[in-house]
Amino acid sequence: MIEQKQQEIVKAYFRGEISEKRMLKELDKTDHKKTGKNKYLNKKVTVDGIEFDSVKEANYYFYLKQLQKTGEVVKIELQPRFELLPGFAKNGKKYRPINYTADFKVTYADGRVEVIDTKGYKTQVFMLKHKLFEYKYSNLSLKLV
Numbered sequence: 001m002i003e004q005k006q007q008e009i010v011k012a013y014f015r016g017e018i019s020e021k022r023m024l025k026e027l028d029k030t031d032h033k034k035t036g037k038n039k040y041l042n043k044k045v046t047v048d049g050i051e052f053d054s055v056k057e058a059n060y061y062f063y064l065k066q067l068q069k070t071g072e073v074v075k076i077e078l079q080p081r082f083e084l085l086p087g088f089a090k091n092g093k094k095y096r097p098i099n100y101t102a103d104f105k106v107t108y109a110d111g112r113v114e115v116i117d118t119k120g121y122k123t124q125v126f127m128l129k130h131k132l133f134e135y136k137y138s139n140l141s142l143k144l145v
Helices: 002-014 020-035 055-070 124-136
Strands: 045-047 050-052 073-078 081-085 088-090 093-095 098-101 104-108 113-117 141-144
Touching: 045 055, 050 055, 055 073, 055 104, 081 124, 098 124, 124 141
Parallel strands: 113 141
Antiparallel strands: 045 050, 073 104, 081 098, 088 093, 104 113
């Protein structure tokens, strides 16, 4: 079944119906469905009724909850979104905004605010977004764990 879908995608590319980029993206999707794993081999985990994308992220959430119980952490925000570049239009074409979604935004009792991302693998897209984040949000600290 998967092989047939992959063949259809490749044929569509050779017929000129889809671009090479689109073909590779679609093939990538079928490959992960075949193995039953996501792109980075992370296992989804549920803690406190919240589904996390990885065991590492869930463990860090548990750690933050412990700090919250001691009073060191005041607030834990999950999946905070930061706009890195606003959407715009040029020559009649609309460009969507570029956003970065971190794993956590943590406010400490002393007033410090940290943005935290649990990364097992740093992609080129992440490295670019990290650089844009540091430029635009120089008042915030981005911590990678």
